[in-house]
Amino acid sequence: MRFIQSWYASNCDGEWEHEFGIKLATTDNPGWHIRIDVSETDLEGVVVPRERYDLPDGGWMIAWSDGDAFQAACGPMSLRDVDALFERLAEEHAGDGSDESSP
Template sequence: MSSADALVRLQDWYASNCDGDWEHSAGVRIESLDNPGWMIRLDTTGTVWEGRTLDRVVVGTSEDNWLHYWADGNSIQAACGPHLLEEALQTVLDQVST
């Protein structure tokens, strides 16, 4: 999949959860990390994924090639190396699509 596909999927997921209320207190966050890397958070409160948990999954262990993702019942999150933003985004979107 291309990065454009990941963005379309993210837009679709976000829009499908906007109901006039959810988007005022929840949403999507993508930010840079100082180690370096990226952090993604999709708020799942008020969605069909609310309450679901997922133990931390670790993929890759090298300095630049690492990806962790997990869900705590209120959100699904991923943290990854500096060149894995697209893969991390696809990974969390795959999870909330199940």
């Protein structure tokens, strides 16, 4: 989760973090659910359709964005894959504000 940590820190400006942020929770299937607010960042407006990824190590991940929040659900050992997907999305849209694409 190194990239997500770095991305969060880079968006903290004394105001953004008071209204927006990141929520990470466990699920009962088992796994994780993460919600990353992207409002007022370079990823605001970027819409990513919900897609399931079957990972090489047998894990899974489902990810999407409605332009206000990036969300992902994944197996218990797949948070690194979520981090890598979010990093690709952020790099694709660095500095452009809004665009429609899938990672």
